[in-house]
Amino acid sequence: xxxxxxxxxxxxxxxxxxxxxxxxxxxxxxxxxxxxxxxxxxxxxxxxxxxxxxxxxxxxxxxxxxxxxxxxxxxxxxxxxxxxxxxxxxxxxxxxxxxxxxxxxxxxxxxxxxxxxxxxxxxxxxxxxxxxxxxxxxxxxxxxxxxxxxxxxxxxxxxxxxxxxxxxxxxxxxxxxxxxxxxxxxxxxxxxxxxxxxxxxxxxxxxxxxxxxxxxxxxxxxxxxxxxxxxxxxxxxxxxxxxxxxxxxxxxxxxxxxxxxxxxxxxxxxxxxxxxxxxxxxxxxxxxxxxxxxxxxxxxxxxxxxxxxxxxxxxxxxxxxxxxxxxxxxxxxxxxxxxxxxxxxxxxxxxxxxxxxxxxxxxxxxxxxxxxxxxxxxxxxxxxxxxxxxxxxxxxxxxxxxxxxxxxxxxxxxxxxxxxxxxxxxxxxxxxxxxxxxxxxxxxxxxxxxxxxxxxxxxxxxxxxxxxxxxxxxxxxxxxxxxxx
Amino acid sequence: xxxxxxxxxxxxxxxxxxxxxxxxxxxxxxxxxxxxxxxxxxxxxxxxxxxxxxxxxxxxxxxxxxxxxxxxxxxxxxxxxxxxxxxxxxxxxxxxxxxxxxxxxxxxxxxxxxxxxxxxxxxxxxxxxxxxxxxxxxxxxxxxxxxxxxxxxxxxxxxxxxxxxxxxxxxxxxxxxxxxxxxxxxxxxxxxxxxxxxxxxxxxxxxxxxxxxxxxxxxxxxxxxxxxxxxxxxxxxxxxxxxxxxxxxxxxxxxxxxxxxxxxxxxxxxxxxxxxxxxxxxxxxxxxxxxxxxxxxxxxxxxxxxxxxxxxxxxxxxxxxxxxxxxxxxxxxxxxxxxxxxxxxxxxxxxxxxxxxxxxxxxxxxxxxxxxxxxxxxxxxxxxxxxxxxxxxxxxxxxxxxxxxxxxxxxxxxxxxxxxxxxxxxxxxxxxxxxxxxxxxxx
Numbered sequence: 001x002x003x004x005x006x007x008x009x010x011x012x013x014x015x016x017x018x019x020x021x022x023x024x025x026x027x028x029x030x031x032x033x034x035x036x037x038x039x040x041x042x043x044x045x046x047x048x049x050x051x052x053x054x055x056x057x058x059x060x061x062x063x064x065x066x067x068x069x070x071x072x073x074x075x076x077x078x079x080x081x082x083x084x085x086x087x088x089x090x091x092x093x094x095x096x097x098x099x100x101x102x103x104x105x106x107x108x109x110x111x112x113x114x115x116x117x118x119x120x121x122x123x124x125x126x127x128x129x130x131x132x133x134x135x136x137x138x139x140x141x142x143x144x145x146x147x148x149x150x151x152x153x154x155x156x157x158x159x160x161x162x163x164x165x166x167x168x169x170x171x172x173x174x175x176x177x178x179x180x181x182x183x184x185x186x187x188x189x190x191x192x193x194x195x196x197x198x199x200x201x202x203x204x205x206x207x208x209x210x211x212x213x214x215x216x217x218x219x220x221x222x223x224x225x226x227x228x229x230x231x232x233x234x235x236x237x238x239x240x241x242x243x244x245x246x247x248x249x250x251x252x253x254x255x256x257x258x259x260x261x262x263x264x265x266x267x268x269x270x271x272x273x274x275x276x277x278x279x280x281x282x283x284x285x286x287x288x289x290x291x292x293x294x295x296x297x298x299x300x301x302x303x304x305x306x307x308x309x310x311x312x313x314x315x316x317x318x319x320x321x322x323x324x325x326x327x328x329x330x331x332x333x334x335x336x337x338x339x340x341x342x343x344x345x346x347x348x349x350x351x352x353x354x355x356x357x358x359x360x361x362x363x364x365x366x367x368x369x370x371x372x373x374x375x376x377x378x379x380x381x382x383x384x385x386x387x388x389x390x391x392x393x394x395x396x397x398x399x400x401x402x403x404x405x406x407x408x409x410x411x412x413x414x415x416x417x418x419x420x421x422x423x424x425x426x427x428x429x430x431x432x433x434x435x436x437x438x439x440x441x442x443x444x445x446x447x448x449x450x451x452x453x454x455x456x457x458x459x460x461x462x463x464x465x466x467x468x469x470x471x472x473x474x475x476x477x478x479x480x481x482x483x484x485x
Numbered sequence: 486x487x488x489x490x491x492x493x494x495x496x497x498x499x500x501x502x503x504x505x506x507x508x509x510x511x512x513x514x515x516x517x518x519x520x521x522x523x524x525x526x527x528x529x530x531x532x533x534x535x536x537x538x539x540x541x542x543x544x545x546x547x548x549x550x551x552x553x554x555x556x557x558x559x560x561x562x563x564x565x566x567x568x569x570x571x572x573x574x575x576x577x578x579x580x581x582x583x584x585x586x587x588x589x590x591x592x593x594x595x596x597x598x599x600x601x602x603x604x605x606x607x608x609x610x611x612x613x614x615x616x617x618x619x620x621x622x623x624x625x626x627x628x629x630x631x632x633x634x635x636x637x638x639x640x641x642x643x644x645x646x647x648x649x650x651x652x653x654x655x656x657x658x659x660x661x662x663x664x665x666x667x668x669x670x671x672x673x674x675x676x677x678x679x680x681x682x683x684x685x686x687x688x689x690x691x692x693x694x695x696x697x698x699x700x701x702x703x704x705x706x707x708x709x710x711x712x713x714x715x716x717x718x719x720x721x722x723x724x725x726x727x728x729x730x731x732x733x734x735x736x737x738x739x740x741x742x743x744x745x746x747x748x749x750x751x752x753x754x755x756x757x758x759x760x761x762x763x764x765x766x767x768x769x770x771x772x773x774x775x776x777x778x779x780x781x782x783x784x785x786x787x788x789x790x791x792x793x794x795x796x797x798x799x800x801x802x803x804x805x806x807x808x809x810x811x812x813x814x815x816x817x818x819x820x821x822x823x824x825x826x827x828x829x830x831x832x833x834x835x836x837x838x839x840x841x842x843x844x845x846x847x848x849x850x851x852x853x854x855x856x857x858x859x860x861x862x863x864x865x866x867x868x869x870x871x872x873x874x875x876x877x878x879x880x881x882x883x884x885x886x887x888x889x890x891x892x893x894x895x896x897x898x899x900x901x902x903x904x905x906x907x908x909x910x911x912x913x914x915x916x917x918x919x920x921x922x923x924x925x926x927x928x
Contacts, residue, residue, distance in 0.1 A: 017600050017827050027828035028567060030836055034916040035847040037839070040864055044702055046733050046835075050607050053830035056569050063573040063597070063824060070593035072581030080583055087488055088581050091533050096755070097571075100544025105557050106757030107893055109885060112548025116756045119543055129526055141619035141758065142813040144800070148658075155661045176801035180810035184630075185661045189805050227514045257525045258512055264519040274813065278488075283594035284584040284616070284777065284816030286759030302657075324657035328560060328622035328650045328746070329757025341540065347530030350486045356508040357491055363511060364499045380514050407590055415586075418801070435490035436499060462785075467589040469790040474588075477782035477794040481771065483613045484603040485781070 005076060005410025005441065008466050014065040016485055021052030027059045069468040070283070071412050077438050079365075081384045081415035081427025082175070082223060084253045084275035086358075089345065092278065092338035101337055106329040110314050116333065117313035121306045123340045124290075130343075130351065131249065131269055132262030133292035139302040139331040143250055146270030146289025147181035147217075149302060152323045153268055153293060154214050154244045155185045156300040160321065163242070165214040171200050173223045173419050175248060187214055194421060198224040198377040202233040209237055215244035220264070221251045223419040223427075224377055225362060225384035227259070235265025244268065249292075252276045253431070254359055254383035257352030261292075268293045277339035288335035302326055357432035358383040361439060365428055368443045372450045376422040384429035388422050397453040397460055399424040404471065405452065405463035409445035486530070548890060554918050555890040556848075558868040558909025559698070560621065560648050560724040561757060562749045565913060570751045570824045579820060584777070584813070588792045595791035598779040598816065601823035608729050608826065609743040610736025611765035615776035617819040618762025618811060621746025622651040625692065625722050626658035627764065627775040627809055628744045632690035632718040633664060634808070635773050640665040641690045642717075644677040646697035648724055649898040669693075675701040675861025675870065682711050692720040694745075695735070696728050698898075699907065700845070700865035709739025718742060718770075725749055726763065728866040730829075730838030742766045751825025752818050761818040772798060775809030837912060841867040844919070845910040851923045852908075860905055868909035870895065875904050877926075884925050891922060 054062070071078070078085035096102065104116060124136040140146035151168070158165050168187040170179050171194055179189040190213065192204045205216065216238050220228040228234070235245045247261050247269035253276040261269050273279050274287035281287070293301065303322045304315035315330075346354065359382050366375065366385035374390035389399040403413035403426070415427040430439060452459050464470065491499075496508070505511055531539065548555065550563060574580075578593060585591030585598075598616045605614035618624045629641050641659075643652060645668045652668075659666060667685060672678045677693050691712035695703035705721055712719035721735035723745030729735075735743045747761030748754065766774055772795065780794035800807040829837060845867045852871055853859055860870040871892070873880075884891045892908035899905075910919060 014596075016596070016603075017823075018603070021830065026830055026833045027569065028830070028833045028837070029565075030833065031565060031840065031912040032915075033840055033843075035843050038843050038846040040731070040842065044733060044864060045731055046729070046737075049730055049831040049835055051604060051826055051829070051831040051834060053832065054827055056567075056828070059824065059828055060569055060573065062827075063576065063579075066593040066597055067573075067576040067578040068593065069591075069596070070578040070582050071590040072578045074577035074581045078581075078583065080586075083583050085581075085583060089488060091536060093575070093580070095536070095540045097753075098540060098544045100547040100549055101540075102753035102755055103549040103563070104547045104756040105549075105555050105563070105754055105890075106561050107557050107559055108548050108555070108890065111885070112546070112553065112890070113756070115543035115546035126527055132521065141623070141815075142811070144810045144812045145619060145623070148810055152657065152661065175812075176799075176804050176807070177810050177812050179805035180800040180803070180807040183805040183807075184658070184810060186663075227512075229514055229516055232516065232518050255512075255515065257521055259515050259519050260521040263522075272813075280580045280817075281583045281813070282815075282817030283579055283582045283591070283820070284598075285813040286619075286815045286818060287813040324660070325650060325653045326623070326657055327758065328620050328648065328654060328760075332619075332755075332758040334753070334755040334759050337540075341536055344528060344531055344539065345533070345536055346486065346488075348525035348527040350489070350530055351525060351527070353486065353489060356511065357489055357496075359511045360491075360496065360499055360503075360508060363503045363505075367502050367504075380511065382514075403587070404589065407587070412590055413587055433488055433490065436495040464589050468592045469589055469788055470785040472588050472784050472790045472792050473782045474792050474794065477780040477792050478796075481778070481795060482781040483599075483771070483778055483794075484606045485599065 006408045006466055011068060011468055012065050014062055018052040018485060020058060021054045023053055025053045025055045027054050027056040076410055077434055077442055078412040079414045079428045079430050081429040082250060084429060084431055086278055086431040087433035088278055088280035089342060092341040095341045096334045096337040114313055117306050119340055120336060121308055121313055123336055126343050127271060127290055127292055130256055131292045132260035133269060134295045135298040135301060136290055136292045137301040138290045138336055139327045140289040140291060141327055141332050142285060142287035143270055143272040143289040144177040144181055145326055146291050147177055148184055149291045149326050150246050150268045150270055151182050151185040153297045153300045156323050157244060157297055158214055165212050167213045169205060169208055169213060169216040172421050174217060174219055178217045178248060197379060198226050200228050200230060200234060202230045202237060205234045206237050209241050209243060211241050213243055215246055217246045217248060219248035219251060221254045221382035224386050225381040226379060227382055231264045250275060251383060254355055256355040257348060258355055268297055273335050273339040278342045279335050279338040286332050286335055288332045354432045361430040361432060361434055364439060365430055369446055372447050373426060384427055386422050387426040389424040392453045395453045395457045397457050399426050401460040402449050405449045405460045406445060407464040408466045411442055411445060553888045553890060556908050556910060556922060557890055557893045559893045559907055560746060561754045562725060562911055563913045564749055564911055566751050567828050570821060570828060573824055574821050585793060592790060595779050597820050597823060599781060599791050601819045602779060604823055604826045605763055606765055608726060609765045610734030611743055612768040613771050614765035615774055615778055617814040617816060618764050618776050619815055620758060620760045620762050621724055622654035624744035624762035624764050625651050626655045628720045628742045629655060629690055631773050631775060632720060635770055636689040636718060638687045638689040640687045642667040642669055642682060642685060642688060644669045644693040646671055646677055646699060647692060647694040647722055648698050674863045675699045676703050676863055679708060679711050682715060688715045688717040690718045690720050692722055694722040696725060696866040699861055699870045700868035701861055701863040702732060702866060705735055705738035725866060727838050727841060730834035731842060747822045750822035752821050759815055759818050761815050761822055773808055776811050776814060840912045844912060844914055845869060848910045848919045851919060855923050855927045867911055868907055871906050871908055873904050873906055877904055880926055887925060889922055889925060
C-alpha cells in the first residue's frame with residue numbers, strides 16, 4: 001500500500017493538573033475591586049478551597065498537550081457507525097460565538113431577544129420541512145432527551161384519551177437509549193426481532209401490537225444501515241390499535257430530501273443536530289435533540305414555544321396540554337445556531353446531495369470490503385454498513401484487535417460490537433464528507449490488517465503501538481474504581 | 486459545495502463499483518409511498534460571507550453586554566471568561582471528537598474529564614462527580630430518580646425556593662411514573678420551611694437549593710439532619726457554583742447528592758444553553774449514579790491512562806434497567822469548567838467569589854438607601870430580592886430603553902411576590918454601572 005497515515009509524532013507527557021500547580025501562581029486576571037469588602041458570617045464560609053494554582057502558561061500547555069492525544073474529525077477519518085462524524089464547518093462555530101448570541105441571557109425581555117427567537121422559529125420550520133412533520137420543539141438537549149420527550153408526548157396523548165398503556169414495542173436493532181427512555185415513562189419495552197434480511201416485518205409487529213401497547217419505536221434507517229421497507233404497513237398496524245409510531249431519527253443523514261417520515265407514518269421523530277446537521281460532538285457533547293411531530297401531538301410539545309405574530313416573536317406558555325419542560329430554558333441554543341447556519345449554507349439541493357453521497361460512500365465501502373470482512377446482511381445499505389469478524393475467527397482475531405490496529409494506520413476505528421444482533425459487529429459510517437481517496441486508503445488499511453490477521457496475528461493483539469498509551473486495563477478500572485485524584 | 490469532496494468522475498467510478506447507474510438508484514429500497522414528494526422547500530444556499538452578514542444582523546438585536554447592562558441572574562450568570570479558556574476550547578481535537586469509546590485515541594478528553602470530575606468533587610465537597618449531564622434542571626430530576634432507586638421509596642420533598650424552572654422539569658420527568666412530589670414552603674426570611682418534613686413518611690429525598698432562587702444562603706446542615714432523620718437522601722441543588730468558592734460546600738454539610746448548573750464556570754450564557762449539569766455524590770452510591778464516569782487505570786506497559794468505566798450502569802449495556810437514558814452529555818462544557826477552575830485556582834476562585842458577594846451587597850445597600858425594601862434579610866450571594874413600588878414596571882421599561890435590564894420580575898414565578906424583582910450583580914458590574922442603575926430607578 002501507499003505510505004500509511006499512521007506514524008509517531010512528537011507527543012509530550014503531561015501530568016495531572018494538581019501534580020503541576022505551585023502555590024502562589026494564578027492564571028486569572030482578577031477584575032478591579034471598586035467596592036468595599038463586606039465580610040460574611042464566618043459560620044457560612046469555607047476555610048480553604050483545594051484547587052490547584054497554575055499560571056496561564058501552565059494552563060495553555062496543559063490543554064494543548066492533552067488535545068494532541070485526541071483524534072477528531074479534523075485529524076482524520078472517523079467512521080464511527082451510528083454517530084455521523086461528518087465535517088464540522090468552522091464558520092458555524094464562529095456564529096455561535098458572536099457576542100449577541102453567546103452573551104445573551106435566556107430571560108431577557110422579548111424586545112431585546114428577537115434575533116434568537118427568530119432563528120429558533122426558522123430552524124423549527126426547516127426541521128419540519130426536512131422530516132415531513134408539522135411542528136417542532138428544539139428544547140431537548142440531546143438525542144436521548146429527544147427520545148424521552150417523544151415518549152412523554154405519546155404518554156400525554158394516550159392520557160388525554162383517558163387511556164393508560166403499559167408497553168412499547170422496541171426492535172432488537174434499537175439504540176440502547178430507546179428502551180431506557182421508554183422506561184422513564186413507565187413503559188415496559190416489548191422486544192421484536194428483525195428478520196433474516198435485517199428488516200422489521202409487519203407480521204412480527206402485528207403479533208405483539210395490542211391495545212395495552214402505546215406504540216413502537218423504530219430507528220429508520222435502522223442500526224444495520226437498512227431502510228425499514230415495511231414502515232408504512234407497520235405504522236398502519238400500530239395506528240389501527242390506537243398506538244403511535246416513534247421514529248428515532250439518529251440516522252436521518254441517509255435520507256434528507258429522499259424519504260418523508262411523515263408520509264411513512266411516523267407520528268413523532270427526534271433528530272440529532274450533532275449528527276445530521278454537522279454540529280461537532282465535543283468529545284461527548286453538547287448535542288441537541290429536537291422532536292418533530294404530527295399535528296395530533298403538537299398540543300403536548302414542551303413549553304415555552306416560540307410564536308410569531310406580525311413579525312414579532314414571543315415565548316408563549318399558553319399551551320395548557322403541554323407536557324411541561326425538559327430543559328431549564330429553551331435547549332442548547334448555541335448548537336441550534338450552528339445547525340441553522342449549516343442549513344442556510346447547504347440549501348435544499350446540497351442537503352439531498354449530502355445524503356446521496358453519504359449513501360454512496362457507505363455502499364462503496366461495503367462493496368470494497370465485502371471479501372475482506374464478513375458482511376452481515378448483503379443488501380443495498382443506506383449511510384452505514386455492518387461487517388463482522390467471522391472471517392478472522394480461524395486466526396483467533398477479534399473485532400477489537402482489528403479496531404485497535406486501525407489506529408496504527410491513522411484511522412479512528414468504526415463502531416464495534418453494535419448493533420447487538422450482529423456478533424462481533426464492525427459498523428462503518430463514512431459520511432459524505434470523506435473523499436474517495438480517503439475511503440480507498442481506509443479500505444487498503446483494512447485489507448492490510450486482514451492480511452496481518454493471517455500472517456502475523458500477534459501484531460494485532462498487541463495493537464495499538466503508536467498511540468499515547470497501549471491497550472488499557474478496563475477490567476481493573478471497573479473493579480477498583482479510581483474516579484477522582 | 487465546499488464540504489462535499491466528490492468529483493463527477495469519482496462518483497461515476499464509485500457507482501460502477503457498486504453496480505448502480507445513478508445516485509437515485511442507491512435508494513431503490515426506499516418504498517415509493519415513503520418518498521419525499523418534490524424538493525425540500527428551504528431558502529437558497531448562501532455563501533460564507535452572506536452567512537456572516539445574516540447572523541450579524543440577527544445577533545445585533547440582542548440585549549447584551551457591553552451595550553446593555555443586564556442585572557439578571559436567576560440561573561444564568563454573566564461572568565468574565567479568560568481568553569485562554571475560550572481559545573483552548575476551540576482546539577479541534579477536543580471539539581471534533583466523539584464520546585471517548587476508544588480510549589487509546591481519546592486520552593486528551595479522558596484525562597481532562599478525570600480532572601473535571603476531581604475539581605468538581607473538591608468544589609462541592611463530594612467523593613465522586615460524573616463527567617456531566619445536560620443542565621442544572623435535568624441534573625436535579627436525575628438526582629431525585631437516583632434517590633428513589635437507591636432508597637426504594639417513592640416520595641420526594643422539594644423546596645419551593647429551588648429554581649422554579651428546575652421544578653417544572655422535575656415535574657415533567659417524574660410525572661408519568663406517579664412519584665409523589667411534595668413542595669416545602671418558605672419562611673419569612675427567604676429560606677425553606679422544613680417543618681412539613683416532620684409528618685412525612687416514605688421519603689426518598691429532600692432537595693434544597695443554596696444559594697436559593699432568592700439568592701439566600703440556606704442552612705444546609707439543618708436540612709441534612711432533617712433528611713437523614715427520615716432516612717431520606719439529602720440532595721443539594723445549585724444554580725451558582727461560584728458561591729462555593731466562598732461558602733461552605735454542601736458535602737461538608739451532609740449532602741448525599743449535589744447537583745446543579747455549571748454555566749458560571751467559564752461557559753457563555755448562550756441564551757440558556759448549552760450549559761453544564763454538574764452531578765456529584767458519595768462514593769457508596771456510585772453504582773446508582775446517572776451519566777458517564779472516567780476512571781484511572783494502566784496500560785499494557787503499566788503506564789497511567791484513563792477509560793470510561795462502570796458502564797454497566799448505562800443504557801447501552803443495561804438498556805431499560807439503566808440508571809439513566811443519557812448518552813451524549815455536555816462534555817465540552819465540562820472541559821470549559823475544568824479549564825476555568827484551573828485558571829482561577831483555589832485562592833483566585835475565593836477572591837472572585839468574595840468580589841461577587843461584595844458587589845451585590847453594594848447594590849443592595851444603595852437600593853436600601855434609595856428607599857427600596859430588601860425583602861429577605863438572610864445573607865445572599867450575588868443576587869437578592871427587592872420590593873419595588875407598584876408602578877415599577879414602567880420604570881423597568883424606561884430603564885430598558887436606556888439599555889439597563891433591571892432584574893427579573895418574580896410575579897410569574899411567585900404570584901404572591903408581585904412587584905418584587907430579583908437583581909444580580911457579578912464581577913462584571915462596575916460601581917458606576919450599579920450607581921447608574923440606582924440613579925435611574927429613583928429619578
